[in-house]
Amino acid sequence: MYEKILKPVFFLFDPERMHHFFNRVGRVLQSNGLTRWIVRAICRPVKDPALETSIAGIKLIHPLGVGAGFDKEGRIIPILKEVGFSHVEAGTVTGRANPGNPRPRLWRLPEDNALIVNYGLVSGGADAARQRFAKESEEWPIPAGMSVAKANLPDLAGEDGLEDLLMAFQKLQLYGDYVTVNVSCPNVGDSCQYCEDADVYRYLLRRLDELKSFKPVFFKLSPELGEARMLEILRDSEPYAWVRGFVLTNLMHGRDGLKSPKLNESMRGGASGPGLREKADRVLAFMAYHGRPRFEFIGMGGINSVDDVYRKIKLGASVVQVVTGLIYHGPLWPSRLMRQLSVKLKEDGYSSIAQAIGADVIDTINN
Numbered sequence: 001m002y003e004k005i006l007k008p009v010f011f012l013f014d015p016e017r018m019h020h021f022f023n024r025v026g027r028v029l030q031s032n033g034l035t036r037w038i039v040r041a042i043c044r045p046v047k048d049p050a051l052e053t054s055i056a057g058i059k060l061i062h063p064l065g066v067g068a069g070f071d072k073e074g075r076i077i078p079i080l081k082e083v084g085f086s087h088v089e090a091g092t093v094t095g096r097a098n099p100g101n102p103r104p105r106l107w108r109l110p111e112d113n114a115l116i117v118n119y120g121l122v123s124g125g126a127d128a129a130r131q132r133f134a135k136e137s138e139e140w141p142i143p144a145g146m147s148v149a150k151a152n153l154p155d156l157a158g159e160d161g162l163e164d165l166l167m168a169f170q171k172l173q174l175y176g177d178y179v180t181v182n183v184s185c186p187n188v189g190d191s192c193q194y195c196e197d198a199d200v201y202r203y204l205l206r207r208l209d210e211l212k213s214f215k216p217v218f219f220k221l222s223p224e225l226g227e228a229r230m231l232e233i234l235r236d237s238e239p240y241a242w243v244r245g246f247v248l249t250n251l252m253h254g255r256d257g258l259k260s261p262k263l264n265e266s267m268r269g270g271a272s273g274p275g276l277r278e279k280a281d282r283v284l285a286f287m288a289y290h291g292r293p294r295f296e297f298i299g300m301g302g303i304n305s306v307d308d309v310y311r312k313i314k315l316g317a318s319v320v321q322v323v324t325g326l327i328y329h330g331p332l333w334p335s336r337l338m339r340q341l342s343v344k345l346k347e348d349g350y351s352s353i354a355q356a357i358g359a360d361v362i363d364t365i366n367n
């Protein structure tokens with residue numbers, strides 16, 4: 001019903017307005033027990049012991065979570081649980097509040113099941129998030145990650161930008177179960193530097209180390225990193241026990257695999273969806289091959305079917321996350337994916353996800 005009837009109607013409206021609309025609907029639905037129960041009855045979250053997994057010691061009922069960017073302010077975590085997700089990465093929240101890039105800044109490419117995103121890390125800032133989380137986090141029914149980055153403001157370059165990121169980190173690590181440092185947003189001035197430039201990344205590690213993080217920390221990386229740079233990132237991160245892993249990957253700069261006739265030069269920003277899959281999988285396979293078991297991996301980028309979920313797990317992801325697929329396939333999709341995953345595991349003779357994690361990584365690297 002979502003894909004045949006509701007989606008065509010929703011897609012008549014401006015994508016960013018619809019994003020806000022769904023967040024508002026989510027808040028209304030989670031506001032009382034009856035509507036929560038109705039959502040749960042319709043979406044039928046999956047519980048199967050074979051799907052249980054964990055990341056950085058955080059236990060999850062299954063591997064599928066919502067990636068950063070869907071619930072930017074961490075406002076709808078309770079309803080995302082009823083929809084059937086095992087965890088949510090909230091954010092990205094930046095140190096100072098910032099309005100993001102000028103509109104329009106979000107485009108759909110339905111022929112490619114993709115989005116072009118140029119939000120530019122729009123955020124109400126770490127202080128506002130902290131005040132709300134102090135009250136709301138006690139009611140989060142599933143594990144949550146806090147995604148943080150430096151604000152996208154013209155006066156925040158170099159050292160000032162880093163201080164802004166550190167401020168967001170310090171304030172938000174108080175909440176949720178893990179922190180992701182977003183060092184790869186493709187649609188803000190210099191943020192990608194943090195993962196692309198070895199000196200800047202090393203300096204960031206040293207500065208974060210001084211903050212004595214008490215939550216597991218992940219870095220979210222770009223799908224367009226070269227192999228030498230990936231090896232450097234693994235080597236440089238290795239000594240810091242609080243670096244538990246990587247979220248792979250963020251949006252891509254390139255326009256690979258996008259065929260939509262709507263695509264044009266005015267659509268600036270990062271691309272999501274299946275066109276990103278190959279790049280994201282390459283980065284995941286390479287990093288997991290060289291980085292496991294010291295590091296753990298959250299796989300994302302282009303998940304459009306259960307095969308994509310299963311492949312990322314077999315390439316080394318302990319957990320996977322989606323954003324674009326949820327928008328294209330609707331609220332019944334997460335549980336469908338998990339039911340299908342459960343069948344696939346059994347067909348392959350695995351009694352738990354843990355047995356499948358990384359099962360194909362050596363074959364993929366050697367090919």
Ligand SMILES: Cc1cc2nc3c(=O)[nH]c(=O)nc-3n(C[C@H](O)[C@H](O)[C@H](O)COP(=O)(O)O)c2cc1C
Nearest residue numbers: 067068069091092249250272273301302322323324
């Ligand atoms: C509308 C939208 C907003 C996003 N905002 C963020 C963000 O704030 N922080 C972040 O780390 N990634 C953000 N992303 C990137 C996603 O988390 C994810 O890395 C990327 O979209 C690839 O996954 P997908 O193909 O499942 O969408 C955003 C993606 C979309 C589509």
